[in-house]
Amino acid sequence: YLYSYILLPWIFLLFYKNFHIDNLLWKRIVFALVFLLLLSGNPANTIGIVVLLLFYDLFFKSEDRIIKNWKKFSITLFLILIFSSYIILPTIGNSGNPYGQVASNDASITFNSSNTSISNLFRLKGHPAEDSYIFSQFINSRKIILANFIILFLAFAVLIKKRISKLELFLLATFLLALFLAKAEHPPLSIINAAIYSKVPLFEMFRASYYKFVIYCAFSLSLLLPLGILAIFQRISMINFSRGTKLAFLMLPILLIILSAKPFFSGDVANKAHKVTIPVEYDQINKYFSGINEDFSVLSLPQLPSGVSMNWGDGNTYGSGSSPDTFLLGRPTWTNNNFLTKNNQLNNFQQIKSNIAKTNTRYVLLHKDMTTSFLADVDGKGSYKNLEASILADSDFNLIENNKYFSVFEIRKGDFISHISISPDGSKASNFEIKKNNLTKYSVVVRNVSGILPVVFAESFNKGWKVYLLDASDTKSLPSDTWFKKPIAETNHILANEYQNGWNIDVDGMCRDNSTCQKNSDGTYNFKLVIEFWPQRLFYLGLLTAIGGLMVAAFFAVIQVLKKKNR
Numbered sequence: 310y311l312y313s314y315i316l317l318p319w320i321f322l323l324f325y326k327n328f329h330i331d332n333l334l335w336k337r338i339v340f341a342l343v344f345l346l347l348l349s350g351n352p353a354n355t356i357g358i359v360v361l362l363l364f365y366d367l368f369f370k371s372e373d374r375i376i377k378n379w380k381k382f383s384i385t386l387f388l389i390l391i392f393s394s395y396i397i398l399p400t401i402g403n404s405g406n407p408y409g410q411v412a413s414n415d416a417s418i419t420f421n422s423s424n425t426s427i428s429n430l431f432r433l434k435g436h437p438a439e440d441s442y443i444f445s446q447f448i449n450s451r452k453i454i455l456a457n458f459i460i461l462f463l464a465f466a467v468l469i470k471k472r473i474s475k476l477e478l479f480l481l482a483t484f485l486l487a488l489f490l491a492k493a494e495h496p497p498l499s500i501i502n503a504a505i506y507s508k509v510p511l512f513e514m515f516r517a518s519y520y521k522f523v524i525y526c527a528f529s530l531s532l533l534l535p536l537g538i539l540a541i542f543q544r545i546s547m548i549n550f551s552r553g554t555k556l557a558f559l560m561l562p563i564l565l566i567i568l569s570a571k572p573f574f575s576g577d578v579a580n581k582a583h584k585v586t587i588p589v590e591y592d593q594i595n596k597y598f599s600g601i602n603e604d605f606s607v608l609s610l611p612q613l614p615s616g617v618s619m620n621w622g623d624g625n626t627y628g629s630g631s632s633p634d635t636f637l638l639g640r641p642t643w644t645n646n647n648f649l650t651k652n653n654q655l656n657n658f659q660q661i662k663s664n665i666a667k668t669n670t671r672y673v674l675l676h677k678d679m680t681t682s683f684l685a686d687v688d689g690k691g692s693y694k695n696l697e698a699s700i701l702a703d704s705d706f707n708l709i710e711n712n713k714y715f716s717v718f719e720i721r722k723g724d725f726i727s728h729i730s731i732s733p734d735g736s737k738a739s740n741f742e743i744k745k746n747n748l749t750k751y752s753v754v755v756r757n758v759s760g761i762l763p764v765v766f767a768e769s770f771n772k773g774w775k776v777y778l779l780d781a782s783d784t785k786s787l788p789s790d791t792w793f794k795k796p797i798a799e800t801n802h803i804l805a806n807e808y809q810n811g812w813n814i815d816v817d818g819m820c821r822d823n824s825t826c827q828k829n830s831d832g833t834y835n836f837k838l839v840i841e842f843w844p845q846r847l848f849y850l851g852l853l854t855a856i857g858g859l860m861v862a863a864f865f866a867v868i869q870v871l872k873k874k875n876r
Contacts, residue, residue, distance in 0.1 A: 312350030317358055317528055319343055324362050329385045330378035335866040337381070338859075341388035348393055353514040353521055361483065361525060368479045391858035395851030402847040403773070418506060421517040422493030430488050432457040433527050435519045443579075444572035456565045463562050464530045466537035469544065477536055480529040487525035493518040538562055585627050587637065588678075590712045595639045597710075598672070604728040604745050605671030606641040606767075609634040610696055611656045611679070613645045618680040621714065626680075634674065643670065658699040667806035669728045669767040671720055675700065678714040729753060729840065730765040746786045749842040754781050757833040759816050766810040766840055772802065773844045774810045779837040780825050788849055791839050814838075 320343055323329070328340040347355055366374055375382050390397065425435035432454070439445055447453060467477045493502050506512055515521045538559070545558065572578050598607070609632060619627040627633070632644035665673075675697060700706045700718055710717035729751060731741050742754040755762070766774065775796035783790070797814060805811030820826030820834045827835040 312346065313354035313358060314524055316343060316347050316350070317361075317524060318531075320347055320358060321362070321365075321528070324365065327374065330374060330381040332381070333866075334384075334862065334869050337385040337388060338862050338866055340385055341392050342859075344389050345392045348396060354524070357515070357521060357525070364483070365479060368482075369475060388858070388862060391862075392855050394854040394858070395848055398847040398851035398854075399844050402844045418493055418513075418516045418518070421519055422491075422495065425492045425519050425523075426495045427488070427492055427497075430491055430523065430526065431461055433523055433530070435491065435523060437519065444577050447572060447577075448569075453569055456569050460534065460562060460565050460569070461530070463541070464533040464537045466541045467533060470540050477533065480533050480536075484526050484529035484533070487522045487529070490515070491518050491522035491526065534562060586621070586625050587627075588621050588714050590714050591637045594674075594710060594715075594717060595637065598638055598640050603671070604669065604743075606643060606669055607634070607638050608643045608661070608665065608668075608670045608673045610661070610673060610675045611693055612643075612661075615645055617645065619676070619678045620680045621678055638674065642674075643668070656696055658696060662703070662705070665720065666726070667809070669726050672709075673700065673706065673718045673720065675716045675718070676714075677716065726767065728767050730767075731755070731762065744786070749845040750786070751840045752786055753838045753840070754835075755838060756781065756835045757829060757831075759833045762814040762816050764812045764814060764838070764840075765805045766812075767806075768810060769808055770804050770810050771842070772799065773842050774802075775841055775843050776801075776812055776814070777839040777841065778819065778823070778825050779839055781827055781835040781837045783837060788846075791841055792846060796843075810840075 320340075323336075323340045323343060328336040331337060347358060421437050422435075423437050424439055429435045434448065434457075436442075439448075442448070465481075467473060467481070470477075473481075489498075490502070490505075493499075493506075506516065542555070542558065545555065567574065613632075616630050617628070617632045621627070632642075634644050635642040675693070677693070679693070697716070701708070705721045706718040707721065708716060709719050727743065728745070729743050731753065740756040740758065744752045744754075746752055751766075753764075764776070768774065775791075777791040777794050777796050779790065779794070797812065797819070801812045801814060803811045803813065816834055820828070820836065825836060829835065
C-alpha cells in the first residue's frame with residue numbers, strides 16, 4: 310500500500326506533464342522508472358492507478374494525447390516492459406498468476422467496509438480498526454468533525470465557479486466514484502456494489518475497500534482544495550475586505566489541516582502497544598542459530614489457527630495476524646497452522662513428532678510469552694503445559710535454552726533429516742557432500758554409488774525444481790553452469806513425504822553412456838547433482854535485460870540532450 314500511496318501523486322504529475330509522450334527520451338525514461346517502482350507495490354493498487362491514468366486520458370479524449378502520440382507512447386511502453394522484465398519473465402515462466410487465486414471473501418469485504426459510511430468517507434474516515442486508535446476520541450470530537458467538513462466544503466467550492474475546468478470536473482468525478490466504491494456494503498445503492506464484487510472478474514482483489522479506494526478520494530481532495538480556495542478568493546476579492554481579512558481566509562485551511570492532524574504533530578499517533586521492545590533473549594537465540602553451519606528449520610509451538618499475541622511484561626506486548634518467529638529466529642520457521650496438519654490436530658504431540666520426521670526440523674521453540682488466551686487449549690487438543698510436559702519427557706528432545714520467554718529443544722542428531730536426503734532412511738552418508746549455493750540452488754557431490762538413488766529435497770513440491778548432472782570434479786558454482794544442460798527426466802520427479810520434492814535416479818542407466826560420470830573400478834560412479842529452481846534463471850535474465858536496457862536508453866538520452874545543446 311505504501312508504495313502506491315507515495316507514488317500516486319508523482320506518477321500522475323508525470324502523466325499530467327506528458328512525460329510518457331514527450332519528445333525528450335530522458336523524460337520517458339523517468340516515467341518508466343517511476344512506473345517500475347509502482348509495480349513493486351500492492352498489485353490491486355497498481356491496477357487501480359493505471360485505470361485512473363486511463364480514465365484521465367479518456368476524460369481529455371478530445372486532445373488525443375496517446376492516440377496522436379502513439380509512436381512516442383509505444384516507446385515508453387516498451388521501456389516499461391524492458392525495465393520490468395525481471396518481473397515479467399519469471400511470471401511468464403511460472404505459467405500462472407504470481408499472486409495466487411483471488412477467491413471470494415464476503416467476510417473480508419464486510420469487515421473492511423464496516424466503517425465506510427458516506428458521512429465517514431467525506432472526512433476520509435473509515436478504517437475498520439479505527440476504534441483502536443489512541444486518537445480515536447480526538448478525531449470523533451465535534452470540533453474536528455466540523456474542521457473536516459469545512460475542508461471538504463472549501464475543496465468543493467470549485468462548484469461556485471461559472472465555468473468548471475475539465476481538470477476540476479475530472480477530480481470531482483474521481484472523488485465521487487472512489488467514494489462510491491469505498492463504501493462497499495453501505496447505503497445508498499449497496500446492491501450495485503454487491504453486484505460489482507460478485508460479477509466483475511477478479512474485483513474481489515479490491516475487497517479491502519477502504520485501503521484500496523480512499524487513496525483516490527484523498528488525492529482528489531488534495532488537488533481540489535487549493536482550486537476551491539482560489540475560486541472563493543476570486544469571489545471575495547470583488548468585495549472590499551481588508552488585506553488582513555483576506556490573509557486570514559488563506560490561512561484558515563492550513564490551520565484546519567494542522568488542527569485535524571494534531572496527533573501526528575504531537576506524537577500521539579502510535580499507541581503504546583505498538584512501541585515494542587523485543588527481549589534480548591530472541592537476539593541471543595538468533596545468533597546461536599546463525600553460528601550453526603547447517604541447513605535446518607525451526608518448529609514454533611504452540612501452533613495456532615491464526616494470529617499471535619505475545620506479552621513480554623510491563624506493558625510490552627506484540628500482536629499480529631502472523632507470527633514474527635521467522636524474522637526473530639533468522640531461520641526458516643514452521644509457524645501458525647502450517648506444520649503439515651489440520652486445525653483439529655494443531656498441538657497433538659504425537660502428530661507433531663510424526664511430522665518432524667518428514668521435515669528438516671532441527672529445533673523446536675516452545676513459547677511461554679503468549680498471552681493467557683493463547684496459552685489455553687487450542688481447539689481442545691493440546692495446551693502449552695501439555696506440550697511442555699510431553700517434550701520434556703521425550704528422550705528425542707534435548708533442552709538447550711530455557712528462559713522466561715521460551716524454551717528451545719534440539720532434536721536428537723540421529724533423528725534429524727537434512728534439507729537434502731540421499732538414502733532410503735533419510736540419513737546423510739559420508740559419500741555425499743551437500744552445499745547450499747543460494748536459496749534456489751543446491752549442489753550434491755555423490756561418490757561410489759550405483760543402482761537406484763533416492764533423493765528427497767525438503768522444499769514444497771514444485772515442478773520448477775530440476776536436477777542436473779555435472780562432473781564431480783567441477784568445484785565451481787556459477788549461475789549459468791546448468792543453463793544449457795538437460796535436466797533429469799520429469800518422470801523421476803515425485804511427491805515425497807506429503808509435500809517435498811523427490812527423485813528416484815537410476816544411476817546405472819544415467820551414467821552408462823555419459824562421460825560426465827566418473828566410473829570407479831568397482832562399477833560405481835562419481836558425479837555432481839545440482840538441484841535448481843529453474844525459473845530463477847528467468848529472474849537473472851530479466852535483471853540483465855533491465856539493466857542493459859536502462860544503460861542503452863540512458864546512452865541515447867544523453868546523446869539526444871547533447872545534440873540539442875549543440876544546436
